[in-house]
Amino acid sequence: MKLIKLDAIDSTNEFLKGLSNKHEVQNFTVVTAENQLKGKGQMGSKWDSESGKNLIMSVLIKNFLFDNETVFNLNVVVSLAVIRTLKKYNIPELSVKWPNDIMSANKKIGGILIENSIKGEGTITSIVGLGLNVNQVQFEYLPRASSLALICSSFFDKEEILLAIVDEMELITENYQISASQLWNEYTNELFRVGIPSAFTDENENNFMGIIKGVSSIGKLQILLEDDSICEYNLKEVQMLY
Structure with a gap:
C-alpha cells in the first residue's frame, strides 16, 4: 500500500x-x-468536514470488478471493511444505511463514495472515497451527524484507523471469490433497520411502511411491503423516514 498525504485538496477522489x-x-x-475543499457525497451532495479532525481518504482498487453487473460487490467490501474495523474500536450499534452511510445507532458517522471508470481494454478501475467523522465534536445544523469522539468520549488516531480499514479492504478482496455468499449475508445483517418495520417515502413523496429485507445483486434496496410483495428501489427512488 502506498500512502500519499496532502494538507489541503479540492477532492481526494479527483x-x-x-x-x-x-x-x-x-x-x-x-x-x-x-x-x-470540495468534498462530495452521493449524487453530488456536499461533504463538510472540519479541517484536521476527520479521516478523509480515497483508495484506488483495480483487478476486482470486471463488469457493470457486479459493481455493488465493491460497496459490500468497503462497507464491511469499515464496519469490521470500527468494531475493533468498540464503536457501538454500527450499521450501513443503504447505500453508503456508516451509522452508529441513528447517527451518521461516515459516508462512502465509489466512482468506477472503464478503461480502454474493458477493465474497471475504482476510486473509493471515505469520509469518517473521527475527532470533530461540533456539527452545526447537522442534527443526525456524530463522530467517534462524541460517541466514545475520547479521541482517536486517524492514521491508525485508515491503515486498519485499508488492510481489511485488501483482506476481503483477496478472499472475495471463495466467500462472496458469506460476505453478502454479513452485509445484509449489518444494514440499518434491517427486518424492522420502518416508514419510507418514494420519489413521488408517497409515504408507506415496509421492512428492509436486503439488497439485490445490482445494489437495489429490497423492501417488503404491506401486501407481502417485495419492491426494489434504486438510489433516490426511496428514502427512509426516521
Whole structure:
C-alpha cells in the first residue's frame, strides 16, 4: 500500500483519479488530506468536514470488478471493511444505511463514495472515497451527524484507523471469490433497520411502511411491503423516514 498525504485538496477522489489517468498507480494506493475543499457525497451532495479532525481518504482498487453487473460487490467490501474495523474500536450499534452511510445507532458517522471508470481494454478501475467523522465534536445544523469522539468520549488516531480499514479492504478482496455468499449475508445483517418495520417515502413523496429485507445483486434496496410483495428501489427512488 502506498500512502500519499496532502494538507489541503479540492477532492481526494479527483486527485487520485487524475493521478491514475496519467500514471500507472499501484493497487490500493491511498490519498488522504487534512482538509478537503470540495468534498462530495452521493449524487453530488456536499461533504463538510472540519479541517484536521476527520479521516478523509480515497483508495484506488483495480483487478476486482470486471463488469457493470457486479459493481455493488465493491460497496459490500468497503462497507464491511469499515464496519469490521470500527468494531475493533468498540464503536457501538454500527450499521450501513443503504447505500453508503456508516451509522452508529441513528447517527451518521461516515459516508462512502465509489466512482468506477472503464478503461480502454474493458477493465474497471475504482476510486473509493471515505469520509469518517473521527475527532470533530461540533456539527452545526447537522442534527443526525456524530463522530467517534462524541460517541466514545475520547479521541482517536486517524492514521491508525485508515491503515486498519485499508488492510481489511485488501483482506476481503483477496478472499472475495471463495466467500462472496458469506460476505453478502454479513452485509445484509449489518444494514440499518434491517427486518424492522420502518416508514419510507418514494420519489413521488408517497409515504408507506415496509421492512428492509436486503439488497439485490445490482445494489437495489429490497423492501417488503404491506401486501407481502417485495419492491426494489434504486438510489433516490426511496428514502427512509426516521
